[in-house]
Amino acid sequence: MLTVAARPSPYTFDPATTALLVIDMQRDFLEPGGFGESLGNDVSQLRRTIEPLAALLAGARAAGLTIVHTREGHLPDLTDCPPAKLTRGQPSKRIGDPGPKGRILIRGEYGHDIIDELAPLAGEPVIDKPGKGAFYATELDTLLSEREIRSLLVTGVTTEVCVHTTVREANDRGYECLVLADCVGSYFPEFQRVGLDMIAAQGGIFGWVADSGDLLAVLPATAVLQPSS
Ligand code: TIU
Secondary structure (H helix, E strand, O other), X not given: OEEEOOEXXXXXXXXXXXXXXXXXXXXXXXXXXXXXXXXXXOHHHHHHHHHHHHHHHHHHHHHOOEEEEEEEOEOOOOOOOOHHHHHOOOOOOOOOOEEEOEEXXXXXXXXXXXXXXXXXXXXXXXXXXXXXXXXXXXXXXXXXXXXXXXXXXXXXXXXHHHHHHHHXXXXXXXXXXXXXXXXXXXXXXXXXXXXXXXXXXXXXXXXXXXOHHHHHHHOOOOOOOOOOO
């Protein structure tokens, strides 16, 4: 078992039953011309997460952790997109509209894919999800159960939307979540701060919060054994 300095208390995990979850680090959220910008957001706010997340991915790969990436997006015919999600707000472009990086938030389009800096390696599962939570209408819970994963190291964007929704879903399913503060990002600085505070409040009501440097300091430099199936 390994222990990381965290809020509200130290976080203990077994690397053999722990996965690094990288949520929605897609061009659609981090680069101009995509879904995030169409909602009126300054996408440059999220870019500070890339460098620490790349370092954490390298450390997790060296330690042999299970790594799972997710992408938010919809089928080209939009049959998996609830009408309310499609019509809500006053975006400059709607889901499915053509944009400079392909159709907005549509699976298979260039803008829907993960940014080059954090590209998944062959063999790392990529979960496509239609909602904000990574467990809703996906195979994630089955995949984690098959690998006997109980602990999740959670990273990605955005803190108060897809990260929060996923952590809440995971917490209700019994997973112990550690959210890495410098590896999650929001378009709104105050939501970043409050979003993290909400996770660690009330004795860790949804999980724990730590910095990636403290996690990297305890990860083994060589691969751990995975549980046999
Ligand atoms: N808009 C916003 O902050 N986020 C999303 O729509 N999706 C994710 O967080 N991935």
